[in-house]
Amino acid sequence: MTVNSHAFKNKQRLPPCRAACPASVNVQGYIALLQQGKFKEAVELIRKSMPFPAICGRVCFSPCQDACSRKNIDQPVGIRYLKRLAADIEREQGRIKPDPIPKTHSEKVAIVGAGPAGLSAAYELAKLGYPVTVFERMHEPGGMMRYGIPEYRLQKYVVANEIAYIQDLGVEIKTGVEFGKDIQIDTLRNEGYKAIFIANGAQLSRKLRIPGEDLEGVFPAVEFLRHASLGKIVDVGEKVAVIGGGNSAVDAARTSLRLGAKEVTILYRRSRKEMPALPHEIEAAEEEGIRLYFLVAPTQIIGEGGRIKVIECLRMKLGEPDESGRRRPVPIQRTEHTYEVDTVIPAIGQRAETSCLPSILLDERARAISVDPLTLETSIPGVFAGGDIVTGTASIIKAIGAGKRAAVSIDRYLNGKDLRTGREEEIEETTWVKDWEMITKKPERYTAPNIDTGRQRVSFEEADELLVKIKELAMSEARRCLECGPCSGCLESEGLCEADKAMVDETLCTGCNVCAVVCPSGAIEKNKVGVAQVDEDLCKGCGTCSASCPERAITMRRFTNAQIVTQVLSALGGGPA
Amino acid sequence: MMYRPKIIGFICNWSLPTEVDITSTSRMHGYPKIRIVQVMCVGRIDPAIVLETFAKGADGVLVIGCHPPDCHYIDGNLQAERKIKMLKKLISLTGLEPERLRLDWAYASEIERFAKIIDDFRNQVTALGPSPLTGEKPDTDILLNINAARAAAEDFRLRVLVGRERELTEKENVYGEKISQEEFDSLLHEIAEAEFIRHKIHLLTKEKPMSVKEIAAITNMKPALVLRHIVNMRRKGMITLDHVERTTPLYKALEVH
Numbered sequence: 001m002t003v004n005s006h007a008f009k010n011k012q013r014l015p016p017c018r019a020a021c022p023a024s025v026n027v028q029g030y031i032a033l034l035q036q037g038k039f040k041e042a043v044e045l046i047r048k049s050m051p052f053p054a055i056c057g058r059v060c061f062s063p064c065q066d067a068c069s070r071k072n073i074d075q076p077v078g079i080r081y082l083k084r085l086a087a088d089i090e091r092e093q094g095r096i097k098p099d100p101i102p103k104t105h106s107e108k109v110a111i112v113g114a115g116p117a118g119l120s121a122a123y124e125l126a127k128l129g130y131p132v133t134v135f136e137r138m139h140e141p142g143g144m145m146r147y148g149i150p151e152y153r154l155q156k157y158v159v160a161n162e163i164a165y166i167q168d169l170g171v172e173i174k175t176g177v178e179f180g181k182d183i184q185i186d187t188l189r190n191e192g193y194k195a196i197f198i199a200n201g202a203q204l205s206r207k208l209r210i211p212g213e214d215l216e217g218v219f220p221a222v223e224f225l226r227h228a229s230l231g232k233i234v235d236v237g238e239k240v241a242v243i244g245g246g247n248s249a250v251d252a253a254r255t256s257l258r259l260g261a262k263e264v265t266i267l268y269r270r271s272r273k274e275m276p277a278l279p280h281e282i283e284a285a286e287e288e289g290i291r292l293y294f295l296v297a298p299t300q301i302i303g304e305g306g307r308i309k310v311i312e313c314l315r316m317k318l319g320e321p322d323e324s325g326r327r328r329p330v331p332i333q334r335t336e337h338t339y340e341v342d343t344v345i346p347a348i349g350q351r352a353e354t355s356c357l358p359s360i361l362l363d364e365r366a367r368a369i370s371v372d373p374l375t376l377e378t379s380i381p382g383v384f385a386g387g388d389i390v391t392g393t394a395s396i397i398k399a400i401g402a403g404k405r406a407a408v409s410i411d412r413y414l415n416g417k418d419l420r421t422g423r424e425e426e427i428e429e430t431t432w433v434k435d436w437e438m439i440t441k442k443p444e445r446y447t448a449p450n451i452d453t454g455r456q457r458v459s460f461e462e463a464d465e466l467l468v469k470i471k472e473l474a475m476s477e478a479r480r481c482l483e484c485g486p487c488s489g490c491l492e493s494e495g496l497c498e499a500d501k502a503m504v505d506e507t508l509c510t511g512c513n514v515c516a517v518v519c520p521s522g523a524i525e526k527n528k529v530g531v532a533q534v535d536e537d538l539c540k541g542c543g544t545c546s547a548s549c550p551e552r553a554i555t556m557r558r559f560t561n562a563q564i565v566t567q568v569l570s571a572l573g574g575g576p577a
Numbered sequence: 578m579m580y581r582p583k584i585i586g587f588i589c590n591w592s593l594p595t596e597v598d599i600t601s602t603s604r605m606h607g608y609p610k611i612r613i614v615q616v617m618c619v620g621r622i623d624p625a626i627v628l629e630t631f632a633k634g635a636d637g638v639l640v641i642g643c644h645p646p647d648c649h650y651i652d653g654n655l656q657a658e659r660k661i662k663m664l665k666k667l668i669s670l671t672g673l674e675p676e677r678l679r680l681d682w683a684y685a686s687e688i689e690r691f692a693k694i695i696d697d698f699r700n701q702v703t704a705l706g707p708s709p710l711t712g713e714k715p716d717t718d719i720l721l722n723i724n725a726a727r728a729a730a731e732d733f734r735l736r737v738l739v740g741r742e743r744e745l746t747e748k749e750n751v752y753g754e755k756i757s758q759e760e761f762d763s764l765l766h767e768i769a770e771a772e773f774i775r776h777k778i779h780l781l782t783k784e785k786p787m788s789v790k791e792i793a794a795i796t797n798m799k800p801a802l803v804l805r806h807i808v809n810m811r812r813k814g815m816i817t818l819d820h821v822e823r824t825t826p827l828y829k830a831l832e833v834h
Contacts, residue, residue, distance in 0.1 A: 035685065036593075036595060036685045472686045479684075483651070491590075514741060518620070518740050520620075520651040542617050542618040543616070544621060546623070547620060547623040548660075548736060548740040549736070564622075565626060568626070571614060572612065572633055
């Protein structure tokens, strides 16, 4: 007996897509529902894991898609596109306003920051019946989803709609309240909040730390994007240089174009391969005429009369990989060269604004809040933190994951339970496919229709037709899923299905192996003595083995042959149809 | 009154359009009516259940699954195709029209195609008229044949053959042999016929002991062929020598597990 055996109790077998998702969204499940055209149900299933299907369907960096097993045959299933479609169709068909969830707990919870982490935590806690208040510094909730991602990628109404859903559940959002100024941990405590979750993100742009950074015309990306999203007029001039290779850099570059810049250049110190921005975003930027210069790093910004004139750069080459696994850029001496610019937008990452936080919460370099990575507890009991404020700039989906984690901790904390027990989750990626050659190839990815309702003016009839076509395409794309994980329980949540499993009567089994041959999920194998064994984790309950077993030794636990016959008889007995 | 066939539709959970309301009594609102039995996958349909459905008085059986190569269970639809192929062969031996059974494909998104399949099949079954197994006086010969076919479909040989079809025709068996589709199909036909006749003999001799001649007369076969089957069945423990009348041996069925 192993001492740690209890630690593996939570070992979950998940398909690669779900295992890769920081919020553990049941990807296989909602894809299965989309195969049947159950768009609304698919969105409901996503909402079980997180409240932002439409937002993530647009801007998630979709680790699920990168992990998809389908890439071993042709290309991954278009998961993000499907999620977006499902969410959009649900919205178009009129989202039903959810009823507020009754408050079954009296302990109030305060959440600082209405970004993806804070709102996700609020959503989960509200579902558990806690009264939750979210405090937001800006005038509108959403955090980086509203103020960081430009409108052309993520429309404001989409963000507003998904936040409205959370508010409909009974979450209170107070905007224009600044943490550290209007509220403090102590004042929140005095107002009766029993637990606090700090998730105010990383709002400050990292400095380039080169001479000339304070000149007029240098506009850090976060502030630049915030201004643009608030609709403030930003004069970028004609020539814009964006420094950095992440999504903020590409966002800033594409936004500059939309603000009237003629020549936009992205300067990145590594090569294209190392760019952290989403590949399709980079492609879109290039299509719009944005130039990308690789292996250059700025050394100084030179101004004239207080306003910038040129930016001086050094050429770089790639050296040994650093701790992030990417090759480190190394400057090549005496390769100084200059570009003429009107605006420089540094987009080399963000950092947390820690001045508003009590120093006891911070890590030794005072750059982030230090927490227990498993429970997100800070050094103050009852105070939790997560999202970018802890990790530095990450992603929406990671922030959602942190919010969910915090919600579990807060629930345990308020109930006086241990925060750690049983939470070291062991996840095992599962794919039933062992022989890729044996898979009857499904078609290549269906090309997504280019729907841009903004530009295309269509009549109502055409829009209707378009919607039907889009739905069909979505269902086709969903059918490309190989269902590599165990039964995802997609229909279970709707009460349409109880997970069915095959059972082998070992006294009847002769070990002929037919079941193992016909099982599409590789769930049946013969044991040492030649008797078929069903791996219940992998069995999806299709029943093909039961219908094929030569000895009739396999029965289904739920939908037995006898039950099918009963259904047939009752259908036949109903008189002439 | 116009003849309205009773059709059982075994429909895969994943290809049933969401618009179809199977909970209502009319089963399919606004579409030609069939009686739907929803299964997780058409691969789930045991051939014996289809034959029982006919025995219990269905005029037609329609099976609808997802279009190959798309199947929620990878190849459950192709498994069904093999089973239906075998079933059609068995049914053709019984005297019932094999056209009363059809397998077709549709996606959940193809509500029109779905309706058309049902419509076409209904017309086909209507043209065939009521099943000889329905009505006041069901055809006892055909019923016996259907029961024999059902017993054959429940027995080891056919099931193993159908279950291994893909392996045998697409991959190699443990001896490194691969057989062509034509070879397989003729083998399947041969075995289906043999299994059918053996189970028919088994059912006949269950009631009372019978001689080879009697059996040959009922089954319309050459006595030598009947004897060959009986020898085979004795070896398998399906039948035994009951007694000898004068010089004629009489055989009686044994209970098979």
